[in-house]
Amino acid sequence: MQEQSTHKSTSQPQSLSDRDLLKRMQLLVQRERSLVTEILHHLREVERRKLYSDLGYKSLFDYAVKELGYSEGQAGRRIQAMKLLRELPQEEAKELEKKIEDGSLNLTNICQAQSFFNEVKKASPNKPLQAKDKLDVLKELEHKSSRQGQATLMEKRKDAGLDVSLPKEKTRALSQEHSELQLVLNRELLAELEEVRALLGQKAMGMSWAELIGEMAALSKEALKNKRFGKRREKATPSTPALRRRCIETAAPKPRSISKGKRSRVWERDGGACVKCGSQQGLQVDHIVPVALGGGCEEENLRLLCFGCNVREGVKKLGLERMKRDDMSPRGDMSPSPPGSKRTTI
Ligand SMILES: [Zn+2]
Numbered sequence: 525m526q527e528q529s530t531h532k533s534t535s536q537p538q539s540l541s542d543r544d545l546l547k548r549m550q551l552l553v554q555r556e557r558s559l560v561t562e563i564l565h566h567l568r569e570v571e572r573r574k575l576y577s578d579l580g581y582k583s584l585f586d587y588a589v590k591e592l593g594y595s596e597g598q599a600g601r602r603i604q605a606m607k608l609l610r611e612l613p614q615e616e617a618k619e620l621e622k623k624i625e626d627g628s629l630n631l632t633n634i635c636q637a638q639s640f641f642n643e644v645k646k647a648s649p650n651k652p653l654q655a656k657d658k659l660d661v662l663k664e665l666e667h668k669s670s671r672q673g674q675a676t677l678m679e680k681r682k683d684a685g686l687d688v689s690l691p692k693e694k695t696r697a698l699s700q701e702h703s704e705l706q707l708v709l710n711r712e713l714l715a716e717l718e719e720v721r722a723l724l725g726q727k728a729m730g731m732s733w734a735e736l737i738g739e740m741a742a743l744s745k746e747a748l749k750n751k752r753f754g755k756r757r758e759k760a761t762p763s764t765p766a767l768r769r770r771c772i773e774t775a776a777p778k779p780r781s782i783s784k785g786k787r788s789r790v791w792e793r794d795g796g797a798c799v800k801c802g803s804q805q806g807l808q809v810d811h812i813v814p815v816a817l818g819g820g821c822e823e824e825n826l827r828l829l830c831f832g833c834n835v836r837e838g839v840k841k842l843g844l845e846r847m848k849r850d851d852m853s854p855r856g857d858m859s860p861s862p863p864g865s866k867r868t869t870i
Contacts, residue, residue, distance in 0.1 A: 553627070560631070561621045564606045571606070573844065574836035582803040583832060604635040608658075616655045620662065633665040633673035640677045644684050752807075753791040754784025782809055782821050790826045798830035806831035814841050 537545055567584065570576060576587035588599035605624075609617045623629040640661070645652040653661070661680060665673045681688045694706040709717070721728045721736055728736060782790075787809055797804050810829040813819030829837065838846070 554625075557625045557627055560602075561624050564602060564609055564624075567602060567606045568610055573839050574832045577800055577833040577836035580801050582798075582801045582805070582830065601631040601635040604638045605631050608634060608638045608641070612658065613655050616659055619659065623662070623666065628666040629662060630670070632670040633668060634662070636670065636673050636677055637662055637665060640680060643681070643686055647684070647686055749791065749796070752787075753809075754786075754788040782826065786821070786823060786826070789823060790828060793823075794828040797828065798833050799827050800829060800833040800836075803830040803833075808834050810834050810837060814838070816842060 537548070540548060567588070570587070571584045576584055576591070579587065579591060581587040581590065584603055585596075585599055588594045588603065589596055592599070594602065609620060612620060620629070620634075624631070624634070637658070641653055641658055661677075664676050664680075668676065678688060690708045691706065693708070694704075696704045696706075698704050717736065720740060721731065724731075724736075724739060728739065731739065790809055791807075796807070798807060807828050807830055810827050810833075811819040811821070812825045812827055815821075819825050
């Protein structure tokens with residue numbers, strides 16, 4: 525009853541006096557901002573457990589857009605802010621939260637700052653900004669519009685020696701079918717691409733850049749697939765029975781390594797995509813029954829999973845604590861560990 529009446533009064537601003545209306549407005553915005561930090565905490569936990577994988581989403585972003593109904597921009601800002609909070613030490617993270625809640629920092633500026641921090645880290649991996657430096661930058665963005673924030677960060681980029689003269693890479697969807705990709709190449713790379721064109725022979729002479737990239741993508745896909753999941757060779761069978769015997773005979777611990785031939789067969793069988801979410805990125809060969817729980821390396825116990833789904837499966841089967849190390853790995857979905865390494869055998 526109580527709740528209902530409160531709800532009613534908030535939904536009927538017409539009945540409020542001018543003073544009360546302004547007061548309530550303040551209160552609501554305050555509540556909205558507190559909710560933002562709470563949402564960031566929850567997003568972080570969903571990411572930690574890789575829960576989106578259970579719903580068939582390829583990434584937290586995918587989940588935030590398709591399941592939670594955020595626009596791409598809204599989802600991106602929240603995820604970037606969540607990542608910044610996650611990277612900062614507890615004290616500093618608390619400070620940032622306070623600034624979100626009291627309205628001195630908006631998500632757009634936090635998101636822009638996080639991009640800047642990432643650029644610095646990329647330009648000098650050994651000298652990333654410290655938590656204190658990050659807070660100093662954020663302090664300069666307080667009470668600024670996103671445009672003002674952008675200008676401040678542009679100055680910071682110049683100070684940090686980052687190249688600001690070149691336009692940033694951009695991908696823009698033109699239709700369901702087509703995307704526009706904007707990127708800047710240096711002289712060497714352009715020369716290399718022309719070299720590839722020449723090596724491809726006559727058929728590549730009249731190709732557009734998109735066609736050439738398509739040709740190169742097909743070639744590298746094949747080469748990378750062979751490297752990661754083994755060449756598909758029927759002749760590989762002689763080594764397989766021996767390996768299989770080793771798998772069955774060795775009581776404990778069971779070997780974690782999976783032969784290239786087997787990898788290749790699993791890859792073919794599962795269609796080169798994650799069997800849970802269909803992603804084709806960061807694919808790993810997963811043990812359905814984990815090695816840690818006595819699972820073997822027979823083909824029926826193997827399947828293709830992307831990094832996120834693999835971690836999620838590990839969390840479900842082995843618990844969050846045990847998976848902590850994997851959660852900490854930076855952008856594991858983009859840089860999967862090579863086959864045969866520990867992470868492939870969750
Ligand atoms: Zn997946």
